[in-house]
Amino acid sequence: MGFAEELTAVGVKAPMIRTIARGFAFPEGPRWHEGRLWFADQHGGTVYVLEPDGSIHEHFDVPGGPSGMGWLPNGDLLVVSMDERRLYRRRSDAQLVVHAELADIHSGQSNDMVVDHLGRAYVGNVGFDYFNGEAPRPTCIVAVADEGMVTVAADHLHCPNGSVITPDGRTFIVAETFAFRLTAFDIDAEGRLSNRRIFADLGGYAPDGICLDAEGCVWVAVALANSVVRVREGGEILTQIPIEGARPYACMLGGMDGRDLFICCASDHDPAVTVKVRSGRIDVARVDVGSSGARP
Template identity: 60%
Template sequence: MTLSVRTIAGGFVYPECPRWHDGQLWFADQHDGLVHVLDAAGIRCDSFAVPGGPSGMGWLPDGDLLVVSMNDRKLFRRLGDGKLVLHADLAGVHPFHSNDMVVDGEGRAYVGNIGFDFYAGQPPAPTVLAAVAPDGSISVAADDLMCPNGAVISPDGRTLVIAESMAARLTAFDMSADGSLSNRRLFAAIDGHVPDGICLDSEGHIWAASPYEKMVLRISPAGEIVERVVIPDANPYACMLGGADGRDLYICIAPHHDPEMTVKLRGGRIDVVRAPASGAGRP
């Protein structure tokens, strides 16, 4: 199947971590220090700054937004009046930049991190997935992960799947009622790819951005790649299903990942493609 891609918004630095919430597309322009909110057609509705550069986002049951500060390794809570307050300081468990996250129905946040100095050329190193309770207390949900990145939670709240970017795989866990993770297992091995942001559809497939191969993959529950959306001129870093019927796949794209280069180029954009199935689960 050939999926037709179109651009709906551009002029960004490095868009990442898209979320569909209350009929709007939210995403982090990481290297510009801003969160942007667009309507379904790509018209900007709001923007706000996040110290340390925004990354993963999710909402608490009371409607407050949680947003990761990537460089500062903190998790902020955005109150109804727009004020940002510290929700959790992740520096004690994250050895390097905090990254994407997913928030469950109880308000527990599962926050990944890069685990090594990527820009300095350090070799990849195993790290942890942090769990932040609704009261802001921090624990380690899982360890020995190779750059835990985009994550999804199944609609029944019983399974978490996370992209291990530096291991070319998606890894699944069972989720208990208290939020603890167990029964670690392989969801999909995707050799030759560096999976970044991911989202889940109503047929149990996971869409995964593969930036260095310039495509977005649709991966079946059996772990097989069944669709590819090719972005020939730039790198797709994350994706999210949304729109009126949940079948618009919004893709965060930039020409490069280097902060200095992306600021100079300002070539980040949001593309959209019609997907075979609607979005499901979280984020």
């Protein structure tokens, strides 16, 4: 049975969903950090920090539109600027400073990111000019050391997007959006990626944002299927959560016990549309298996 058929054949009852916040342009890249939900309103140019009930605790602008986020060991936030193809660091005094320049290596908009326990950031990019109709082409993931040095960690990837690192720090999993799969790598002591392999073939459905649970399964936002699905290594679909009235673009486990699945949704992905209609919202589903505890 292929992925498309599995989406309609999953026998597990989907959890109930509630919406906790609305009115954003295009929410993406959610992270649960220190008891709050952080996410990037990419097309709105703003990072939001929400309380668990959806009220806004804080927000700040990021030049070039924010995307992936993660934290250095000293507590500073790293945040990707998509259009500038740059990585910013937000210091404890709330000032944004340039952490690394990515434009010489990233051939398209910089995108999602995960940061390991040493402060090494793995940053993907779209790889081509999607909104101006350029033909897709393979691209790379870069590794940015905590002092800002940039190297290519893996190449020949098809729009490396949402990514996670397992709690033991030994496995990196990335959504290759235009290869319709999740791809895994081993991480060595120096942070290099090797032993590329398919974690899950999604059978023609394009994965976007992902997160990891305590059983080693991956939640995947599948926008064109209007669903978020839980996938086991090897590709078995364990749970499907249909999204009504919007498409899901990213997800993150959080909440007080790690069992709240926060889902970033919007009715469209075109910036010319999203900034006008502001249909973006944050949904929450209560799931059975909590977060892996890995660093977001």
